[in-house]
Amino acid sequence: MSMFSTGILVLTSPLHVLPLRIAPVLTSAAQVVERTLYVHLHPGLNLGTGGQVRPAYIPPVVDLCTLISCLYSNAADICAHLDVRVLLSNVRAQSAALSGNNGPFPTPQTLSHSPEVVLTDFPIQDSGQSSLVTQCLQKYAGHCYICKPCLSSVLLYPRLKEVEEDDDRRGRAAQLKPLETFSDVVVGGTFDRLHGAHKTLLNISCLMANRRFVIGVCDQELLKNKVLKELIEPYDQRVQKLQDFLNDVKPSLEYEIVPLSDPFGPSVSDPELQCIVVSEETRKGGEAVNRKRVENRLAELVLYEIQLLKDAHHADIEEEKISSSSLRTRLLGTLLKAPSVRKSCSLKLYDRNEPKSTSRLQQLLPLFWSQAVKRIVQRDGVKEEDALRRLKSQWLNAKLIEHANVVLCTLWEPDVTQRQVLKTWTLLQQRIQKRLEEIRPSP
Template sequence: VEHPEPEEPEEDLADPDWRPDQFANVALGGTFDRLHSGHKILLATGALLASRVLTIGITGPGLLGNKVLPDLIQSYRERAAAVVDFLADTRPDGPVYHVTELAEPLGPPARQADYQALVASPETRSGCGRINAARTAAGWPELPVHCTKLSSSTGRYRLLGAPLRPPLRPPVPGRPYVLGLTGGSGSGKSSVGRRLAGLGARVVDCDRLGHAAYAPGTACHRRLLAEFGPEIAPDGPDGAIDRKALGRRVFADQSARQRLNDIVWPEIRRLALEAVHSGPQSASPDVVVLDAAVLLEAEWQCLCHEVWLCLIPKREAVKRLTERDGLTEEAAQARLAAQLTDADRLSWASVALCTLWEPEATQAQVELAWKRLLRERLGATPGPQSNL
């Protein structure tokens, strides 16, 4: 399945008569995430064209919100260091390299007259027109634009389903290999769990175990009544707990929410471990998916060999919550704000998956990750693909 990619330029903006050291001051900009060959062409072009100063604007954190898969983007410091190292190796005796963090889209050439040319990529070429419009408004000459071809977003697509970091711990022969599957509300985590089940994994649904933990007659049920009062069980002390009513009660009270978690999470953990080690082995090797929205908040990653993360742009998560759960946009925003961010979760993830596109794209990511898991982690041969 092909992921959407940025359109190529409709025309070649590069002037074939451009030559090395033709312009005193040249500017270029971009995200420069995981420096690849396209970035290197862009930077090398700028380094060749500039005789005095090459200004490199690198997108700052405040401008990343509309990028594709922004949580997979490296930190500004990492990106800037990679740019500086590459330029130092490529043309150490070239122009002065001035690296600056972009806090607004247009950067220095829109604010300072003393530039003679711009170097752009397909992702940044539209900004060159806005830069020249700003220069015209200021009474400065427009700058010629040299356009190269690259795409950072395509590189981030290729990270989906691919290993991001080593597992938390190695497999133990004869024991289940546990994948922690997590993600924020609306991330499509449950659908990924079903796809993994279709490929042969056993899935332990911790949300269902949560329902079991609340069941009447359990120690957890009694502790909840003692902590939060009989009103959370409208049918009496032997009746079911109204989870929605309890959730509304603790949502805005961090202390109450923590007391609830301290009661419920240990019981879910106990039930999850029981399911992992006592359930029927569905395949060899035995891979068990611990499907848990609060996997990291509850520190259950210690139960797992590795963590897989489902992430989704925030605007899409809000859209899904309003359509699926009937929440208002404000309520959806509040729910997401109360959770870990995807950037926080990524620090634990060995694999990242995204359900933003058509189902076939999700399936392709899951199958890629599954095959690599079996082949590279567990030394097994992948079986037939799922029909999901």
């Protein structure tokens, strides 16, 4: 089956059933899409009628929050390489939907990445339906989003889990419970290397916000105590990724992304804010925000708490939840940026010394160090001890990492450092082998 860079998955199963079916659906979708997977929700959509199907508004209900959390949790476990984004343009309260003359997509929405393929979980009764359903699916996707020309379509055939009758009844009752929404919602966080837990927080916040969504992004002082803070993405880069994600998810909202140099930011001074979305970890911070608001004679915010997402692949030194610090830890020993071939002196020496052994390189490295000391002494007219002191008091970590190709860290036990070194060495050998194969003359 062909692989596509970007796809859009149209989920049609009943809302209370979808959490049970997400895992097999994502497993199937990951065999077709390799970079970005958008998820469009339309429970109950019938693609087998042969008639023209139109997008419809779906109400914000409690089950949607459960589904969003389940979807991102499963995505992190099953297809972590995919950038999954749940789209909410067609989610609106019944009263708001009736007040508008148009449907959810008066014109097709432009996404950050144009879909090349549309997929669905819609079940077909027999193979003769396939052509009809795929045509209907393509037209439906084109009505909602601007897609690449010659849009492909794929009907997924995951092994869907059956729903017990009792669970079915309970689910149908639960999905009718409306979700409380607010005009203005606020959240805060570092948002480094945007992952499933961030996306869950942002998606649910977008779901609850009707007009404005304020996002405070930690900067400067608030980053000092973070694990591997030097590997945190620059503020502008984090903001740009947030903007791209949010504009895809719900472009109708007014977004305000502001830097946080203290734990509160605008949450304690903005009188129009009504709700703050927190996690189990940050609930105390939300309570502190409300105490400050009371001091400032402002109304308290509604605290809406979401659960943390478990990380099924966490290592012994990583957190059990999905977190940015774990993702930064996994960068250690990997190639952060490709080296310039002209500057790779060690690689050239390695290539020139037979018989591809590191022993000669190990003998040469001390010579480089002593030569550096000698040059500083001659150039600056200082003593050897001063030259050594200069070499030892070089750039700060952040500056070193800015110019580094690979980063290691001795923060943990020696065996953890050893694993980093082995990882670095293994990946280096793979790159060298690949490079040798590229430059090897054809027979």
